[in-house]
Amino acid sequence: MSKITAAITAVGAYVPEDILTNEMLEEMVETTDEWITSRTGIKERRILKDPTKGTSYLAIRAAEEILRKTGLDPKEIDLIIMATATPDMPVASTGVYVATEIGATNAFSYDLQAACSSFLYGMSTAAAYIESGRYKKVMVIGADKMSSIIDYSDRTTCIIFGDGAGAVLMEPNTEGLGLQDEILRSDAVGRASLNIEAGGSLTPPTEETVAKKLHFVRQDGKTVFKFAVSNMAGVSEQIMKRNNLTNEDVDWLVAHQANKRIIDATANRMNLNDESKVLMNIQRYGNTTSATLPLLLSDYEKNFKKGDNLIFASFGGGFTWGAAYLKWAYNS
Numbered sequence: 163m164s165k166i167t168a169a170i171t172a173v174g175a176y177v178p179e180d181i182l183t184n185e186m187l188e189e190m191v192e193t194t195d196e197w198i199t200s201r202t203g204i205k206e207r208r209i210l211k212d213p214t215k216g217t218s219y220l221a222i223r224a225a226e227e228i229l230r231k232t233g234l235d236p237k238e239i240d241l242i243i244m245a246t247a248t249p250d251m252p253v254a255s256t257g258v259y260v261a262t263e264i265g266a267t268n269a270f271s272y273d274l275q276a277a278c279s280s281f282l283y284g285m286s287t288a289a290a291y292i293e294s295g296r297y298k299k300v301m302v303i304g305a306d307k308m309s310s311i312i313d314y315s316d317r318t319t320c321i322i323f324g325d326g327a328g329a330v331l332m333e334p335n336t337e338g339l340g341l342q343d344e345i346l347r348s349d350a351v352g353r354a355s356l357n358i359e360a361g362g363s364l365t366p367p368t369e370e371t372v373a374k375k376l377h378f379v380r381q382d383g384k385t386v387f388k389f390a391v392s393n394m395a396g397v398s399e400q401i402m403k404r405n406n407l408t409n410e411d412v413d414w415l416v417a418h419q420a421n422k423r424i425i426d427a428t429a430n431r432m433n434l435n436d437e438s439k440v441l442m443n444i445q446r447y448g449n450t451t452s453a454t455l456p457l458l459l460s461d462y463e464k465n466f467k468k469g470d471n472l473i474f475a476s477f478g479g480g481f482t483w484g485a486a487y488l489k490w491a492y493n494s
């Protein structure tokens with residue numbers, strides 16, 4: 163019997179309509195379009211403005227796109243892994259709600275939180291279930307309503323993040339396509355450099371935590387940047403070496419969209435001289451945390467060919483980071 167691998171067989175995505183441009187941010191905080199563009203590569207991001215809607219709204223739309231594109235009966239889905247750092251609520255899994263809303267009544271679901279690496283870790287988990295033969299149709303959704311945890315008077319964070327969602331369907335493959343290898347890492351050295359201080363069990367919400375704005379994301383950008391460059395580039399280079407891949411063999415770099423300079427540094431370490439291989443949509447969406455990787459897959463899906471070699475790379479709060487090597491399984 164041939165070995166079972168876990169392949170991506172469909173992709174969906176959703177971003178909200180409202181656009182927050184650099185010019186609009188110039189009116190809100192002391193910044194300039196020139197500074198944001200040159201330091202991050204971001205021009206605009208999408209914001210889910212409706213205060214009655216949470217991350218599940220984005221996730222449901224991304225998942226529904228997969229159902230529409232494939233004609234898949236949602237009852238056939240075994241598992242939905244909801245990768246998010248901004249669940250609708252701290253308790254009552256967002257994934258469970260999403261599964262019920264899309265009609266995946268035979269699936270079980272849970273949330274997976276690893277900041278910006280949530281989706282990559284989710285793909286790894288899905289692949290392990292599939293390779294073991296335990297489940298056959300696993301949906302991994304990466305979605306975040308980052309605008310719900312951003313302080314729009316803090317210029318060091320509000321210029322970076324945006325809202326969005328992407329999803330993939332993963333299924334067994336016997337042609338050797340799909341996930342080939344991964345290197346996943348974490349280190350609490352970054353716990354203080356990027357976090358939301360209050361709202362968890364360590365510092366539960368109080369009037370004081372609200373007054374001190376401790377429920378918003380804070381980051382020491384310089385430190386995060388330094389670790390992101392060395393770690394994300396490091397594992398990307400390592401996974402190529404381990405699989406005897408040269409820069410010629412790599413067709414696409416699917417890297418977390420946190421900062422164009424971090425992505426460029428990673429591509430450099432991989433010797434990817436051909437810029438067209440480096441997927442980039444940070445200029446339009448900013449950093450959507452768990453959604454960046456599937457949003458890239460959705461935007462570039464038509465360019466991928468069966469058998470193409472994709473390297474995924476991510477870095478996020480915690481710190482969490484990793485790289486994965488995947489062979490694309492279909493032509494669009």
Ligand code: UT7
Pocket residue numbers: 192193194197198201202278317318321382383384386387390419420421424449451477478479
């Ligand atoms: O996805 C999760 C992981 N997150 C990341 O990967 C983010 C990693 N970090 C970064 O992307 C970058 O560090 C930032 C984009 C956040 C900041 O860029 P930087 O080049 O590291 O800038 P910096 O923090 O070193 O600040 C340089 C200067 C400072 O002024 P002084 O001290 O040199 O006078 C800042 O106060 O730029 C100032 N500054 C700004 N100026 C205009 C900081 N934010 C802004 C701003 N507009 N929005």
